[in-house]
Amino acid sequence: MMGPLVSEAVFSGKAFVHGEASGEIVSSDVELSFWGGVDPASGEVIDRHHPLSGQILTGKVLAIPGGRGSCSGSGVMLELLLNGKGPAAMVFERADDILTLGVMIAEEVFGKSIPVVTLDPKDFSLARAARCAHIQGSRVVCGEHPEALHAVPDSLESSESIASRMMLTEADCALLDGSRGKAAQVAMKIVLRMADLQGADRLIDVTQAHIDGCIYTGPGSLTFAQALRDWGGRVIVPTTLNAISVDHRRWRAQGVDPALGEPASRLGDVYVDMGAQPTFTCAPYLLDSAPAQGEQIVWAESNAVVYANSVLGARTMKYPDYLDICIALTGRAPLAGCHMESNRRAALRINLPELKDLDDSFYPLLGYHAGLLAANRIPVLTGLEWASPSQDDLKAFGAAFATTSSAPMFHIAGVTPEAGTLEEATGGRDVPALDIAIADLARSWDELxxxxxxxxxxxxxxxxxxxxxxxxxxxxxxxxxxxxxxxxxxxxxxxxxxxxxxxxxxxxxxxxxxxxxxxxxxxxxxxxxxxxxxxxxxxxxxxxxxxxxxxxxxxxxxxxxxxxxxxxxxxxxxxxxxxxxxxxx
Structure with missing residues (x-):
């Protein structure tokens, strides 16, 4: 929540979405998942485990370290902006793919936008302690009265200027200039904007995609998909679909309200129209098409991303909804994050106590608690070398971990494929270490x-x-x-x-x-x-x-x-x- 006030101050950061806005600051030092954490119809924080629970974000400057949890947070952000319930601006401590992508889609396709700025950790800490903020471009001016705050504007970057900094192929350029159709052109613009956010200087080919944007978060999710389809969008890599918002074949028999059932099932149909397979599962790693170790893929759905990286050893970032289909339409993804070997190493060691008489509730509980400790860091857990967890145990661990952490993967020493040893998981680096006690797990048990x-x-x-x-x-x-x-x-x-x-x-x-x-x-x-x-x-x-x-x-x-x-x-x-x-x- 809000800390002690600071006098008026100007901070300069990195603007990933340019714009101007003022408002009261609503802040927390805890990351927030918008999917399951924010109601798109009201702007209320509904994550009952979060410090901001009950707060209304509408018209406020939201200052949080970043997002976490579900890839569908981008869809919730899109709906918030389209129905006028979104925050006035967002200020992050680190670049956030999921929430920023929701704003970019609203801007590129619907002409609605809010500023999104990232500050360095020291400036973020000072800014979030203020009462109000005025954002203009990359500048964040903080003080007690938003009407008295003014920032110095800076220049707006176009997708062409971003492209000029990247090593694009002839085929990439053809997508960007519209030679392959409007859907592919819009998709490439969005891919390049996200590549810039992620610090990539080139794109890579992917072999398959898993689409999470088929979840119905509101009218905007359907309108976006229909626009891509009507502009001639067609996936160019094998593409599976995540679970949708209703049982596609039986929602009427189940008594689901047609106000949800009809647009939700229609959204699934639109993605099938673009060439995706009607798999409708949040566990694509259970399908015969599951990727091999080292395979470069684009998967969304937080638990699937974590499982693919950690257990299968495939390579994907935690792709936000809507970026997944953009990459499936172009076949090209930013060379960043967990696509790169150097970014897959553990940055935190979590040591477990001696354990015995475990049942299957241990793994989801441990994942939940480890995610809270890890935050945005990739952890390696030690102390389970003897346990031989099953694929279902790791599935349950990964889903809970992805709920409380924004990290795209984990390692378990002696268990997961890139952690045969502790040294392999960390790349031989010294990393911070945290110990988990049984009492810590008991507190998380009581919380759930x-x-x-x-x-x-x-x-x-x-x-x-x-x-x-x-x-x-x-x-x-x-x-x-x-x-x-x-x-x-x-x-x-x-x-x-x-x-x-x-x-x-x-x-x-x-x-x-x-x-x-x-x-x-x-x-x-x-x-x-x-x-x-x-x-x-x-x-x-x-x-x-x-x-x-x-x-x-x-x-x-x-x-x-x-x-x-x-x-x-x-x-x-x-x-x-x-x-x-x-x-x-």
Missing amino acids: NNAQDASIDLVSLGNPHFSFRECETLAALCQGRTKHEDVTVVVTCGRATHDKARETGILSDLERFGVQFVTDTCWCMIVEPVIPASARTIMTNSGKYAHYGPGLTGRNFRFGSLKACIEAACTGRASGGRPVWLRGA
Whole structure:
């Protein structure tokens, strides 16, 4: 929040979106995910774990270190600007791809914009302690009264001047001058602006894309995609689609309001029209098309990015929504971030205590806590060399880590492919070290368990999407058991997993127990009536959903292992106790 006032002062930074604005400063030293953290219809911060929870950003100068969490934050930013609920300006401590890209799309396609400026850490700390700010170009003037503040303007850079600093190929230039059509031209302009933000001096070819911009954040997301399609947009690399906002084939039968169902499903269709595959999964690493180690790709969806970099060893940045389709249309991405070997090294060591008797709730909880410690730094965790976590464990860890951290990857010494040793993960450098105690994990456990009542109304599974192996485990846990009549159990998964579960008979077994399956969408987009209107407390094994869920649904949450979730499904109550490995903390 706001610190002690500073006298009027002028700070000069880097303007990634030029403009002029004044307003009261709303600030925090904690990064913020706009997806699941800010309501695009009201401008309210709805992340109930964030210091700014309840604040209205509309018309304010937002000063935060940067964004974190979901790649869909760019979509929320776009909707905020289009419906007049956005901040007046944003001031960051470090360049932020996701939120800045949302502003760039609003400017390039819709002619709406706000200033976005990055200050160095010392100036950012001083600026965010002020009451008000006036931004003009790269200048930030702070003081007590915005009407009395004036900045010295600076020049506006065009996409042509940015291009002149980059090493572009003949094909790149053809895209930029419109020779390959308007969609590719607009896409290339946006790619170049983001390359400038990321400090890249050239572009590289990518082999595949995964699109997160197919999530319906409001009318702007649909209008943007329709414009690209109508301008002749067509992907030129193999492209998969993330989970969309509804079950594309069954939303009507599920009772979803057509006001959401129709535009959300139409948005998916528009991306298919541009050549994307209707995979509709937030876990593209479960598909047969998953990339190999070292492959240069463009993936959006925060958990998928982290998994691709960390577990598969593929190379992608944490691409914001809408930049993903721009790169898929051009086949070209900035040579920056985790595309480069030098930027994949750990900058922080996190040491774990001696652990035993772990269950599957350990990995999402550890990911959640490690993300809080890492912030924007790539960490390497030590102390799990003996544990042999499964792919599903790493999936759960990565999703929770990507929720609380803005880092695009992690290493686990002796586990992940680029961390055979601690020295390999760090590149032999000395890095800061932090220790995690059992008591630290216990505090994060309590934070994710905000429900006071032990009764459970809904068990939510599949954030990220369930794998086939998880379906098998769930079937074994349900075998011979009876679901409580007042508890709803819903699993989300991709179409490919659902088809395999049906073919093997597992689907029928689980449906006899009372499990409902939803495909094509995921829990961060699901609303009533898939979530029963009467449900007051939701239990999940997802650290990601336990974090976002209270703000997205208005419900109370319980977090625990898959086994604990099924116990709650059968009894109607959560055990309330911590797992064995956390007891005594």
